[in-house]
Amino acid sequence: MQHPIVLQVGGSDVPTLAKATRLANAYGYDEINLNCGCPSDKVAGHGCFGARLMLDPKLVGHAMAAIAENCDVPVSVKCRIGVDDAESYDELCTFVDTVATLSPTRHFIIHARKAILKGISPEANRKIPPLKYEYVFSLIRDFPHIKFTINGGIVAVGQVEAALKMGAYGVMVGRASYNSPWSLLAHVDSEFYGVQRPATTRNEILNAYEEYADSVLGKYGPGKPSIRHTVKPLLHLFHAEQGAGLWRRSVDAAVRDCASCSELLKRTLPVLPEDVLHSPLPPPMSSHENPFVVAPKWPDVPLFLQTKDQQESLAPSEPLLDLVLCA
16 A cells, blocks of 8 residues: 555544444554535535535534544544635634544645535536635644645645745645646655656656556456556646647547557557657746745734634734735
């Protein structure tokens, strides 16, 4: 098993969550996470779990306590900044404080949008509710004993750097890493972990990947994983390049009768121009080229971000991150 790796569980029945965690504990995960962020009707609309759980912080706290009691690793919560009309910073603080008080949870992964449970799709829930990064950075300030990972709308290395400099414990990059892996992921190891890049062109990456993919085909039973599963992470490797659409269509046709990933790549890569296949790694996008721009000065705490106690106790000069979202 690769490490570190986190198992996410979903549900609202505390005994069931405890049993699931107990079973999972034997598999050596590095962390167990509870889903309190999914807005899907299939999740939030039935059985009260996913984002709907944010409306019941005490239940989440008891669930996290039970999860922690049944595993030997840290526990965490993945959530939104709010749900429907429960979207104030004060309500978000109540959720975090309640869960952390009732359980040993000290890590929250927060999608910086609220969830709208009715009327829009899960896809729309990733776009329509506005991003409020300031909520997450305010939590970092107000709960210094808790780790916060920021999520939502992050598409470039520059954004990751900015968030880490402003105190985020981690940065979660989801669909951007799948939709444009070449421009984003190729820089991660060198920029953040000091690892020298093992490959400098997409052709070199594919040469290494096909060896790995063929070694795991059927490892867990017939078709587990299949060629289709192993090739899927590659589909956007040539995003926005000449021939990318033709290559994806060629892969879709070839995957039906190829016996290995190496055979599939040998059959399909010739449709791509040589200069695309062997083009060097582009420079990372800087923070000035993306919509996550950190203001050079930390302003006073905006009133709407303060709880009643904070309004009475915080000095006017208390710092808070100000994020400017550029069009």
